[in-house]
Amino acid sequence: MTVSKAQQKATAKYIKNNYDEMKIRIKKGAKQLIQTAAQEQNESVNAYIKKAIQSRYTADTGDNIEL
Secondary structure (H helix, E strand, O other): OOOOHHHHHHHHHHHHHHOOOOOOOOOOOHHHHHHHHHHHOOOOHHHHHHHHHHHHHHHHHOOOOOO
């Protein structure tokens, strides 16, 4: 299905207004390991990383974080 330019623009605007973005750097080769682990859990890499962050944040602070 083709997405119109207007829909692409609306989606970009929504993401800009509702989400923050972070960039991380990892050692060469780790990306493939993470992608494989996520795939084995039937998750996207984004979902896999978010769950890892949520777990660590809860362990460190005792609070929950919605990502």
